[in-house]
Amino acid sequence: MAYNEFLADRVSQFLVEKSVPFETKKMMGGLLFKVDDKMLVGVNKDEIMARINPDIYEASLLKEGCNKMNFTGRPMKGFVFLSDEAIDLDENLHYWLQLALDFNPFAKASKKRKTTKK
Template sequence: MAYDEELADRIREIVRDEPGLTEKRMFGGLAFLVNGNMAVSASGQGGMLLRVDPADGPALVERPEASWFEMRGRPMNGWLRVETSGLDTMPRLASWVSLGVGYARSLPAK
């Protein structure tokens, strides 16, 4: 499944003025990186892949649209999948994107 280009455009609209922003195809989707650190991605499996502070993950996955991102059947702490139902409005999308961008910005530049 290809990533949702409309979602990628909506994310791009939110992050377009971020310093150090790059785009890269990763994990079957289109990732948005800040200073070389992935913040968010329009996922090739639908919805969005989001990188967050691992300490915040448990509270965030309590939201119905969020779940742990799994790699090889293992949940990855600090990585979430957000279903499209949680991205249906620009304010909701921007809220999720700001979490990813904020965390990516807190990491050392690559």
């Protein structure tokens, strides 16, 4: 199992309860949740990767279970990993999901990759 399906279900349930239209996409062994064609959160193994407002990034890192997202050796400001300590209770998970939702309207969408036909 590349990602925790129970955790992904918890994320889905939150978004459905909030009446937020979303789509999912399997990527890099995890499951990505997108809102308005922009990354909201991802579930990778037993962690959540969340895209939050860069203005609250440093303060968020002080919270238990919140860590820098560091895929490339260089952390990306505004992207955090949330371990079980940060998301074990629904109210804690909902806090982080709401932060990601609050920032989503201001987030830049990824550039679409052009595909070439052969």
